[in-house]
Amino acid sequence: MKKIFAITFLLSVSVCGYAQKVDKLIKEKDVKRIIETLSADDMQGRGTFTPGIEKAALFIEDEFKHIGLQPLEGLSGFRQVVDPKALGPLPTRGNMAEKLTNIPLFNVVGVLPGKSKPDEYVIFSAHYDHLGIVKAMDGDSIANGADDDASGTTAVIALAKYFKETDNNARTLIFVAFTAEEIGGYGARYFSKMVNPDKTVAMFNIEMIGKASKFGENSAFITGFERSDFGPILQKNLEGTDFKFYPDPYPTQNLFYRSDNATLARLGVPAHTISTDQIDIDKLYHTVKDEFGSLDVKNITATIKAIALSSRGIVAGTETPARVAKLER
Numbered sequence: 001m002k003k004i005f006a007i008t009f010l011l012s013v014s015v016c017g018y019a020q021k022v023d024k025l026i027k028e029k030d031v032k033r034i035i036e037t038l039s040a041d042d043m044q045g046r047g048t049f050t051p052g053i054e055k056a057a058l059f060i061e062d063e064f065k066h067i068g069l070q071p072l073e074g075l076s077g078f079r080q081v082v083d084p085k086a087l088g089p090l091p092t093r094g095n096m097a098e099k100l101t102n103i104p105l106f107n108v109v110g111v112l113p114g115k116s117k118p119d120e121y122v123i124f125s126a127h128y129d130h131l132g133i134v135k136a137m138d139g140d141s142i143a144n145g146a147d148d149d150a151s152g153t154t155a156v157i158a159l160a161k162y163f164k165e166t167d168n169n170a171r172t173l174i175f176v177a178f179t180a181e182e183i184g185g186y187g188a189r190y191f192s193k194m195v196n197p198d199k200t201v202a203m204f205n206i207e208m209i210g211k212a213s214k215f216g217e218n219s220a221f222i223t224g225f226e227r228s229d230f231g232p233i234l235q236k237n238l239e240g241t242d243f244k245f246y247p248d249p250y251p252t253q254n255l256f257y258r259s260d261n262a263t264l265a266r267l268g269v270p271a272h273t274i275s276t277d278q279i280d281i282d283k284l285y286h287t288v289k290d291e292f293g294s295l296d297v298k299n300i301t302a303t304i305k306a307i308a309l310s311s312r313g314i315v316a317g318t319e320t321p322a323r324v325a326k327l328e329r
């Protein structure tokens with residue numbers, strides 16, 4: 001009994017220690033600054049193929065540079081330009097194929113090399129594009145995409161900063177801001193061809209964490225929860241804290257295959273999306289009203305902290321989620 005008590009005590013002390021570090025290093029003020037910048041009107045809704053997305057990319061690159069991330073192996077900077085030839089058959093609708101061929105698209109990717117297991121990758125991702133300028137509503141035509149997905153992109157930047165400062169990641173951490181999610185997931189599709197899925201241990205894709213979830217404050221859900229033990233690992237690591245991860249409460253929405261985690265998940269990677277969106281009743285979704293003012297920055301910060309805390313075993317190389325079943329396509 002005594003021994004068990006001692007072990008439990010040590011465990012809670014270590015959760016406490018991590019939680020304190022997370023609290024110290026992930027600041028609401030910083031989260032607010034990043035998300036407010038990404039969702040500001042001057043980013044023009046970050047539409048793919050527009051000057052607005054270029055502005056967003058420059059901002060993210062600047063953040064990655066200040067944090068001290070490295071470019072992906074083989075690249076000279078943080079831009080990973082999408083080769084349209086690698087995407088397979090291009091869509092026939094409108095002039096999409098022509099645009100994809102002639103206007104450069106790129107992901108923004110930064111790396112923290114692993115200290116002892118550099119050949120095992122953990123990915124933290126979100127998409128930085130949104131819908132751009134859309135049909136005006138009450139005189140506003142900028143789809144700011146504050147929740148979708150400036151919130152997730154902010155999480156990626158904040159997590160990169162956190163893990164750089166803690167500076168003890170055994171595995172290599174790859175931070176990706178994907179392009180062109182809203183028009184077909186081209187950024188993620190290209191990225192998944194450039195990374196070795198067999199070396200990729202887990203992917204934390206973060207999509208729409210801007211408002212409280214269906215389960216209330218201090219909670220989020222994980223898509224494809226039943227497909228690997230990624231979710232249970234994260235849940236276990238939050239025991240003793242206020243935050244809780246739940247399985248996706250909207251199974252009929254097929255969210256697992258609707259975000260940027262899907263391409264790597266099809267290849268067997270435990271690649272899941274973390275979200276708080278109440279997709280069934282979210283009236284702001286894909287409208288010009290998805291603006292900074294509608295966000296709950298405190299809850300976003302809590303969610304980012306929960307991701308940092310719950311991923312610690314995966315980052316440290318002591319926990320490895322089971323693979324998901326491969327899908328041939």
Ligand SMILES: [Zn+2]
Nearest residue numbers: 127148149207
């Ligand atoms: Zn989105």
